[in-house]
Amino acid sequence: MTEGVLRRTVLKTAAALPLAATFGLLASPFLRFLRPTLKPLDVLGQSDQPIAEPPIPTFTEKDFPEPWTCLPFMFNQKYIEYNPEAKEIRKIPGFIVKLPTGDVVAYSRICPHLGCIFNFIPEPEECAKGYNFDPRTLAGGGRPVFACPCHLSVYDIANSGKVVSGPAPRPPRKFEVKKSGDQYEVIALEAGSIA
Numbered sequence: 001m002t003e004g005v006l007r008r009t010v011l012k013t014a015a016a017l018p019l020a021a022t023f024g025l026l027a028s029p030f031l032r033f034l035r036p037t038l039k040p041l042d043v044l045g046q047s048d049q050p051i052a053e054p055p056i057p058t059f060t061e062k063d064f065p066e067p068w069t070c071l072p073f074m075f076n077q078k079y080i081e082y083n084p085e086a087k088e089i090r091k092i093p094g095f096i097v098k099l100p101t102g103d104v105v106a107y108s109r110i111c112p113h114l115g116c117i118f119n120f121i122p123e124p125e126e127c128a129k130g131y132n133f134d135p136r137t138l139a140g141g142g143r144p145v146f147a148c149p150c151h152l153s154v155y156d157i158a159n160s161g162k163v164v165s166g167p168a169p170r171p172p173r174k175f176e177v178k179k180s181g182d183q184y185e186v187i188a189l190e191a192g193s194i195a
C-alpha cells in the first residue's frame, strides 16, 4: 500500500467514526423500543416490562371436572420501579374457565370499564335478573358469562370475552395459559394497563 493510499484510508476511517457514533445514538431509542430495558444502552439486561412473580397459579385437569368449571386465582405481576426494592408487586385477580370445546381460558377479573371486580354468572336467569342481560339471546344459545356489578357490563366468555352488554369498551385482559401434560400454568397477562 502506497503512502497516499494509506493516508486516504486513515482519513476515510476518521471521517466515518462520527457518522457511526451518530447512528449508534439514533439506534439506541429504537433498540429500547424493540427490547425495553431498565438502562438505555443495556440491551442485554432484564426487560422492564411487567412479568409474572411466583407463585405461578397452577391447575391440573382434575380441577376441571366438567365444562364451565370456573376457578378464581391471584396472579402476581412484577413491575420494575424506581423505589428502594426496585420493584412493585401487584396482585391481579383472575378466573380460569374450561370451555365446552375443551379449551381452558383465563381472564383478569378487573373490569375494563372502571376497574370493578366482575363475577362469573353460570345461570342465565340470574344474569337476566341481576345484570339486565339474558345470555339465552346469545348466538349459539345461553351460557355462563362474566358480569360486572358496578355498571352491568357483561362479557361472553366463549367468544373471546366480547362485550355483549353495558358500557365496557373492550373485553377483559386475557392471561396466557401454558399447558404441559395435564397441567395448566397461568404465565403472563396480556400487555396494557391492568384494567
Ligand code: FES
Residues within 6 Å of the ligand: 111, 112, 113, 114, 115, 116, 148, 149, 150, 151, 152, 153, 166, 167, 168
Ligand atoms: S366498572 Fe364494570 S361496568 Fe363499570
